[in-house]
Amino acid sequence: MLKIYKIIEDLKSKYKSDIVFDTRLIKKNDIFIGLKTKNNDGSLYYNEAIKKKAALVIVNIYNTHPKLLYVKDTHLFIKKFCKFILDSYKGKIIAVTGSVGKTTFKENIFHILKNNNISAYRSYKNFNNIQGLQFSIMNMNLKSKYSIFELGINNPNEMLKLVNTLQPHYCLVTGIENSHIGNFRNFRHLVDNKLKIFKSKRLISGLVNYNYEPHYINNKLNLKVDLINSENLKKFIISNKKNIQSKFYL
Template identity: 35%
Template sequence: MTIQNLYNFYSISSGIVTNSKKVKKNSIFFSLKGKNFDGNQFAYEAILNGAMIAIVDNKKYSLLHKNIFYVKNSLYFLHKLAIYHRFKLINIPIIAITGSNGKTTTKELITSILSKKYENVHHTKGNFNNHIGIPLTILSMPKNTQISVIEIGANHEKEIKKMCSIINPDYGYITNFGKAHLEGFKNIKGIIRGKLELYNFLKKKKKKFLSMEMILYN
């Protein structure tokens, strides 16, 4: 299975799911793993529930059905698929938001403001702001999107940098620096370095860092 082949399936699918119980007809199921679960175990159930195909990273589960495909790392392929989709929609501007507090409120505020100007504003739903939620958010972005607002959460350094490589934002906004997730960032300096990964990405790509005044009056 290559990313191009997977994208061909994605382009005619009803979307991406990671929960076999939330499968829609002709969706694509990604089997992800965590400390207390292994999504590979539910790939066949996803097919029975109507999934077009299922992606697994344990070979034995790919033998259960012709539409279950093995890859080395399901999460890696999910990220790659999101990056590929973003490249296809590269002309759609994305605002990325991060910070220790107030990310969701700020995202909702900015989305509301933009909706006064644009008919099709795409944005992060719920708390889909991590290494799984962000690629799913990108993959939920339809072609008629005019602008998107994506929230980035992080609990350790380099995480925001990695998420920026998937989102490829055109604009960025940092709400604040606080003492959240100190166990991952270790200290306040680590938090500042982590949040500034968004700023550094935008600077390197020669993109814009926003202020609330720019959002309100442009």
């Protein structure tokens, strides 16, 4: 299977290919993976992907077409392929979560790095659930120095699944709002689940912008994570070197 993963990366590099799950989005030389859902099976659309001149079509339907790759379970294939990519990646990964501002903050970090001539990749739009994360991982630029992803959760224990997949080096929580409890028991239950972003085994440092119960949040954090608010925000300038003004540095 490693050979297949390397072929995909070679195709991405050679043709600037995107990996897509939707045949409507296919451009010439893109790579299509047919996902099976409760209501549909993307593998059934392999002919359409071939007609649109996809460079490779990965589906759970056997066919002798030279551009078609049969896999028994496309979800398992994606999971293993994402692990291969992350194991191959030599740069650093930044993860952003929070009740509000995830996409904006992610985009700001990306443009700050880009404007300072630092190569960076960021996840696609606001794709922040497990499928969106996998989509963005598979389309990563392995030559970038930094990759920024946003992580979103709607239910308990989703954050652990996201973090175990991505294993980011730097993690930021933009804020946790009492008005976004949703499927969580109460505010503290939401806080506990958001803060699981810091369970990454590769965590170097992290920040939490807090608005409520700072003492409760502080007791949940480790020494690699700092709390910030509007009063001390200036102390946490993102920099490319450690200095007296910058506690969170890349």
